[in-house]
Amino acid sequence: MNAALAHVAPAASGKATDEAANPVTLSIDGCDVTVERGASVLAACTAAGVDTPTICWAPNLTAANACRLCVVELEGSRTLVPACSRPAEADMRICTDSERVRHSRRMVLEFLGSANDLSQAPEIAAWSQHYGADPSRYPSALANQSCADAATTAPAPEDATDNGHELGPRRVEEPVRVQDDLxxxxxxxxxxxxxxxxxxxxxxxxxxxxxxxxxxxxxxxxxxxxxxxxxxxxxxxxxxxxxxxxxxxxxxxxxxxxxxxxxxxxxxxxxxxxxxxxxxxxxxxxxxxxxxxxxxxxxxxxxxxxxxxxxxxxxxxxxxxxxxxxxxxxxxxxx
Known part of the structure; x- marks a missing residue:
């Protein structure tokens, strides 16, 4: 039995029974995978042995569809689709590691790393290394300038500011809130x-x-x-x-x-x-x-x-x- 079908709990309703009795088959990176109807593309990727990066998804929570790190390429779709919340459909053709997908995931990780302290997020660090994300590549001298200006304007000095703010990616800077012992x-x-x-x-x-x-x-x-x-x-x-x-x-x-x-x-x-x-x-x-x-x-x-x-x-x-x-x-x- 397919792994994505084997772990499903017994159906609690007639509708769930119908869904379990009518699985769908789709292609993940060229391999056919069968999952129960209503399962997500992420579940299909997992059944196919594809390790998909996620931040906002957890097995015990509703998919928030917020981080956009799990996006995959769906044949016929204009945009990349979030694997965590997109239901698997019959005859879908999914690519999880195209250059478009890798570029999108790398950009998400770089944006997060340029704004937040991720020093205590080992899974995100591992994915950043995997996709070659480099938040430091954003040149501070060109921040807040248009592309046209950037092409014609000499780099600003390192201590340059814009309306009192240092040029470059903004970072979240707030003191740690310690309000109890828990x-x-x-x-x-x-x-x-x-x-x-x-x-x-x-x-x-x-x-x-x-x-x-x-x-x-x-x-x-x-x-x-x-x-x-x-x-x-x-x-x-x-x-x-x-x-x-x-x-x-x-x-x-x-x-x-x-x-x-x-x-x-x-x-x-x-x-x-x-x-x-x-x-x-x-x-x-x-x-x-x-x-x-x-x-x-x-x-x-x-x-x-x-x-x-x-x-x-x-x-x-x-x-x-x-x-x-x-x-x-x-x-x-x-x-």
Missing amino acids: YIRAYDRCVLCYKCVEACGDDAQHTFAIAVAGRGFDARIRTEYDTELPQSACVYCGNCVAVCPTGALQFRTEFDLRAAGEWRPDEQTVTTTVCSYCGVGCNLELHVQDERIVKVTSPADHSVTSGHLCIKGRFGWQYVHAPALDLSAAPSTDR
Whole structure:
């Protein structure tokens, strides 16, 4: 059985049954692939063994269709199409590695790298290397000039400014927001992938505590009226932190360890257990470093959680490291 069909859960409705019973066959890079009707082009690429770069897609979230990194070339289509949200159709002919596709992906990665700190996004760094993305190639002297001007105007000096702003690609520069002991927000790393918004909304928590505010380059993920987290609608489930691909949302423990130069993920062990707070049966992945829990996640493919937890499962593990009882301070039992 095709891999894309084998992992599909049992149909929950007559419509789903019809879709599963009527798969579609399409061509991915010259190879025929069969997937169930309604599956995405991305699922078809995966079934064909094609590793497709994504930022805004996750298996436990609705495709946000925001990053445009997964675009592929569809025969007969005027534009490149996003693989994560485009349904697979019979007789499609898809090319995933044409020069047009590579150029588009390289440009997306360069734009993100020119504006954001991606130093804590290893997957994006790997894709950038794969496609030869070089954000530094944008010459600062030619920024804010038209192509015609650039062809005739001598490069501006390195300290040139335009209305008080340095020429060149703008970068997101905001101080890290540390408002509690659970997680931090670093907007200079945020690439507006919308994953956190989806996790806070219909896909998981249904809290709707965050959304996109602002326009253009000034767009940010904000709470209502940019209220500080403790006063906002946030319930501290941490599901937004779990899906963030760049470290823009980060566990406070990880943030503090990184600041101290003590964050060592290669030395961490991950132990799967069951949350002890209630009877739902959520699976927890305990990330342990130096015999201490440093963060908690949950498997995205777990049938109970789908990777999402509540505040107790995500952050309520401190009792494991309760200080040892000092018996010398205990009251005497002598009579």
